[in-house]
Amino acid sequence: MSSDVLSPGRLAIFAAVLLLVAAVPWWLPALVEDYWVDIAAEILIWSLFAASVNLLYGYAGLLSFGQALYFGVGAYGVAFGLQHFGLGFWGSMGLGVTAATAMAAVAGIFAVRLTWHYFSIITIVFGLILYLLTVGAKDLTGGDDGLSLSLPPFFSLGGVELDLFDQATQYLFVLFFVGLCYGAMWVVLRSPFGYGLKAVRENAPRAGLIGLDAFWLRYAAFVMAGFLAGMGGALFALFSRYASAQYMYWTVSGEGVIWTIVGGAGTLFGPLIGTAALIVLREEISSIWEHYLMVLGVIVILMVTFAPRGFAGLIEDAVRRLKPTPSAPPRSE
Amino acid sequence: MTNVMEIRGLTKSFGGLTAVNGVDLTLPGKELHAIIGPNGAGKTTFFNLISGFLRADKGTVRFLGEDVTGLPTHKISRLGVARTLQVKSVFNGLSVHDNVWIAAQSRSRFLNPFRPAHSYAATARKVDEVMERAGVARHRDDLAGNLSYGDQALLEIAIALATEPRLLLLDEPVAGMSPEETDRTVATVRELAKTVDVVLIEHDMEVVFDIADTITVMNQGTVLRQGTPAEIAADPRVQDVYLGVPEDDDAEG
Numbered sequence: 001m002s003s004d005v006l007s008p009g010r011l012a013i014f015a016a017v018l019l020l021v022a023a024v025p026w027w028l029p030a031l032v033e034d035y036w037v038d039i040a041a042e043i044l045i046w047s048l049f050a051a052s053v054n055l056l057y058g059y060a061g062l063l064s065f066g067q068a069l070y071f072g073v074g075a076y077g078v079a080f081g082l083q084h085f086g087l088g089f090w091g092s093m094g095l096g097v098t099a100a101t102a103m104a105a106v107a108g109i110f111a112v113r114l115t116w117h118y119f120s121i122i123t124i125v126f127g128l129i130l131y132l133l134t135v136g137a138k139d140l141t142g143g144d145d146g147l148s149l150s151l152p153p154f155f156s157l158g159g160v161e162l163d164l165f166d167q168a169t170q171y172l173f174v175l176f177f178v179g180l181c182y183g184a185m186w187v188v189l190r191s192p193f194g195y196g197l198k199a200v201r202e203n204a205p206r207a208g209l210i211g212l213d214a215f216w217l218r219y220a221a222f223v224m225a226g227f228l229a230g231m232g233g234a235l236f237a238l239f240s241r242y243a244s245a246q247y248m249y250w251t252v253s254g255e256g257v258i259w260t261i262v263g264g265a266g267t268l269f270g271p272l273i274g275t276a277a278l279i280v281l282r283e284e285i286s287s288i289w290e291h292y293l294m295v296l297g298v299i300v301i302l303m304v305t306f307a308p309r310g311f312a313g314l315i316e317d318a319v320r321r322l323k324p325t326p327s328a329p330p331r332s333e
Numbered sequence: 334m335t336n337v338m339e340i341r342g343l344t345k346s347f348g349g350l351t352a353v354n355g356v357d358l359t360l361p362g363k364e365l366h367a368i369i370g371p372n373g374a375g376k377t378t379f380f381n382l383i384s385g386f387l388r389a390d391k392g393t394v395r396f397l398g399e400d401v402t403g404l405p406t407h408k409i410s411r412l413g414v415a416r417t418l419q420v421k422s423v424f425n426g427l428s429v430h431d432n433v434w435i436a437a438q439s440r441s442r443f444l445n446p447f448r449p450a451h452s453y454a455a456t457a458r459k460v461d462e463v464m465e466r467a468g469v470a471r472h473r474d475d476l477a478g479n480l481s482y483g484d485q486a487l488l489e490i491a492i493a494l495a496t497e498p499r500l501l502l503l504d505e506p507v508a509g510m511s512p513e514e515t516d517r518t519v520a521t522v523r524e525l526a527k528t529v530d531v532v533l534i535e536h537d538m539e540v541v542f543d544i545a546d547t548i549t550v551m552n553q554g555t556v557l558r559q560g561t562p563a564e565i566a567a568d569p570r571v572q573d574v575y576l577g578v579p580e581d582d583d584a585e586g
């Protein structure tokens with residue numbers, strides 16, 4: 001728990017990194033082509049999706065292969081809001097996130113009664129059902145072809161209009177909401193609730209014996225994970241001006257699991273690191289070699305075998321080795 | 334005054350085997366009660382029934398007058414029953430401190446998701462005090478999963494204490510401990526029993542006869558005898574069970 005206390009040094013490093021990340025639209029184009037700013041935004045968005053897998057797997061011990069469902073509901077909430085209900089920018093975004101969270105609140109009642117592979121299976125089943133429904137309702141959803149969206153500006157006052165068609169504005173818009181979500185996760189995970197979750201993850205019977213209700217803790221985590229995935233989906237719809245059933249397929253959920261495990265499950269920024277590493281890899285490799293999935297497979301096997309705590313674990317170890325830790329206080333004997 | 338625990342006709346079968354068979358037990362409180370009996374007598378199953386781990390087939394359990402039969406473990410825990418397990422069971426991936434912390438904090442009805450865990454001064458004090466009392470303070474920052482078996486047993490006691498129980502169920506707490514750890518744990522339990530009612534399952538007869546006020550002897554799922562240590566020691570049937578004399582239902586005649 002001592003690591004939860006912010007020291008001035010940590011705060012300074014954090015502020016510097018945040019500044020660097022916020023300034024991406026200005027320094028990144030100096031190094032690589034402009035479209036990498038959009039890839040950076042995409043990484044941030046998908047990292048929320050991975051974070052939702054991580055909240056369940058890394059903190060509540062529940063491996064979900066169905067988070068794409070909530071991502072898809074988030075995206076379609078935005079699409080329906082804009083194209084069918086005329087809700088405007090913010091109303092549509094709100095609809096997407098709310099619908100995904102509500103969906104998780106319903107599915108969670110059933111899903112978190114189960115654990116281990118039973119839980120994983122029911123999340124796949126829920127995901128498949130909603131995928132098939134979405135593909136089936138092609139008139140409404142566009143099925144696998146999807147729905148294209150026409151985006152209004154998100155801010156307009158006295159002749160000043162801001163929209164997502166400006167690359168830097170869009171990146172900062174995405175960063176703002178992704179940052180809020182990471183901030184919220186940071187607060188929640190260092191709270192008593194966060195410790196309760198970890199206790200359930202480590203040993204649910206023992207957690208019951210100290211008075212923790214594993215069902216409610218898992219349920220709350222499931223709903224929060226639905227919110228995160230829904231926020232990711234809503235941002236993705238706004239970013240790509242597009243919503244499609246293809247993002248609800250269970251292989252998308254599986255990718256979220258891989259990003260999380262490669263990045264480091266059970267760490268706040270592991271999913272972000274994993275998502276960044278593998279999306280960059282995909283961009284680089286898929287243009288020169290069609291067997292991206294094979295490379296991915298090898299990386300996953302290597303990571304799981306040699307670095308089971310993922311990139312975040314490797315970084316943690318490296319930092320510990322570099323920094324001479326303050327030696328333990330001398331024993332009296 | 335209400336009894337701390339009143340158990341009537343408690344019964345549990347696994348397939349054809351009746352592990353606990355019509356057990357009655359009344360704990361008036363303010364004493365250290367030991368349960369002894371050979372392996373497979375049903376002692377752990379008995380604990381599993383009263384702590385909500387297993388559902389009884391028959392019988393009732395009352396805790397401080399309240400019927401707790403069939404309640405889930407977390408509700409029974411919140412009423413004030415704490416328990417350690419025979420096969421040590423802690424939060425392996427958390428530090429010793431965090432193991433005790435979450436146990437202490439779980440007494441509040443609501444686990445606040447917004448306030449930093451380290452900002453709870455009262456919990457922090459309690460955790461330090463409990464770690465000291467149970468003898469795990471020097472392992473404060475070690476991962477619970479890396480502790481020796483004896484230290485895990487001590488940590489289990491610390492976790493149980495942190496929940497501020499009215500009744501503490503200890504299932505073979507000193508098994509696997511070094512002699513020093515055993516001495517320390519026996520002293521801790523003896524001290525505890527002054528403020529908390531304790532039920533102790535223990536194989537070490539020296540420990541049992543040293544610290545128990547009353548003893549229940551179980552055999553094959555039933556209560557063979559209840560009494561003071563002196564009464565138990567003098568009972569020939571108890572001696573039979575412990576000397577491994579073959580069971581013979583007609584032997585009484």
Ligand SMILES: Nc1ncnc2c1ncn2[C@@H]1O[C@H](COP(=O)(O)OP(=O)(O)O)[C@@H](O)[C@H]1O
Pocket residue numbers: 347350352370371372373374375376377378379
């Ligand atoms: N979950 C279970 N399923 C089947 N049989 C069990 C289970 N738990 C205990 N038993 C059996 O019940 C009997 C009593 O076991 P237990 O309560 O562990 O005895 P003790 O703690 O006195 O050594 C044993 O024969 C054991 O094999």
Ligand SMILES: [Mg+2]
Pocket residue numbers: 376377378419
């Ligand atoms: Mg036993």
